[in-house]
Amino acid sequence: MGGSNHEPRSLTGLRLRARMRHAARSLRRVYKNGADKEARAGMSLASLFGGMALANAALGAVHGFAGPLGGMLHAPHGAICAKLLPLVMEANLKAMNSRELNHPALARYVEVARILTGDKNASAFDGVQWVSDLVRDLNIPALSVYGFARDRFPEAVEKTMKASSTKGNPIELTEGELREILVKAL
Numbered sequence: 130m131g132g133s134n135h136e137p138r139s140l141t142g143l144r145l146r147a148r149m150r151h152a153a154r155s156l157r158r159v160y161k162n163g164a165d166k167e168a169r170a171g172m173s174l175a176s177l178f179g180g181m182a183l184a185n186a187a188l189g190a191v192h193g194f195a196g197p198l199g200g201m202l203h204a205p206h207g208a209i210c211a212k213l214l215p216l217v218m219e220a221n222l223k224a225m226n227s228r229e230l231n232h233p234a235l236a237r238y239v240e241v242a243r244i245l246t247g248d249k250n251a252s253a254f255d256g257v258q259w260v261s262d263l264v265r266d267l268n269i270p271a272l273s274v275y276g277f278a279r280d281r282f283p284e285a286v287e288k289t290m291k292a293s294s295t296k297g298n299p300i301e302l303t304e305g306e307l308r309e310i311l312v313k314a315l
Contacts, residue, residue: 141153148178153259160267162262176209187297190217190289190307197288203274213268215261217298222253224300234299284310 134146155171162168195209202209218238233252243249244258246260277285288305289295297300302310 134159146244148175149241150247151175152179153245156263157266183269188294189298190221190302190310192296193283193289193292193295193298194307194310195278196292197295198272201281201285202272202275202277204277208275209272211264211267212272213310213315215257215264216313218257219254220302220306220310221261221299222257224302224306229300231234232300271274272311277311277315279312279315282308285311 152175152192153219155168155175158165159172186307189304191210194213195206198204198209199206219315222238225235238253238256239251242251242253242259244261245251245256248255286304290304
C-alpha cells in the first residue's frame with residue numbers, strides 16, 4: 130500500500146513521523162561525513178519523500194520567498210529555503226499565537242518539534258530553535274552573502290505576497306512580518 134490514498138491515515142502519519150525522525154538524525158551526519166553511506170541513504174529517502182510531499186501539498190511562505198529571491202540573486206534554492214525556514218516558522222507561530230490561537234497548524238508545529246528534538250514535551254518554539262541550530266551547524270550563509278540588501282526588500286516582499294506558494298502558508302503574513310523575516314535573514 131505504501132503511501133497510497135487508501136492507506137489508513139494513522140499509518141501514513143506514523144510513516145511520515147518515522148521519515149522525519151530519520152532525516153533529522155541523518156542530515157548533520159551527512160554534512161559532517163559525506164562518506165557515511167547510511168546517512169546518505171537516509172537523506173536520499175528523505176529527499177524522495179519530501180519531493181512527493183511537496184508535489185501534493187501547499188508550500189507556504191518559505192517557497193513564496195524562494196521563487197522571487199532565486200530570480201533576484203545568484204543563490205542556491207536550497208540555501209535560500211534553509212535560511213528562511215526557521216524565520217518563517219517563527220513568524221507563523223507568532224502570527225497564529227497573536228491572531229488565531231486555535232489554528233490547527235499550531236498542533237502540527239508542536240508535533241514536528243517533538244519529532245525533530247526527540248523530546249515528547251517540546252514546544253513549537255523548540256522546533257524553531259532546533260531548525261535554527263541546524264541552519265547554523267550547516268553554515269547556511271546569510272542572504273547578504275549573495276548580495277541581498279535592504280533596498281531590495283520592497284520588491285522581494287511584493288513578489289512574495291503575490292507568489293502562489295505564499296497562499297499555502299498556514300496564516301497570511303503581513304507585509305511587516307515578511308519584511309522582518311528578511312531583516313533576520315540578512
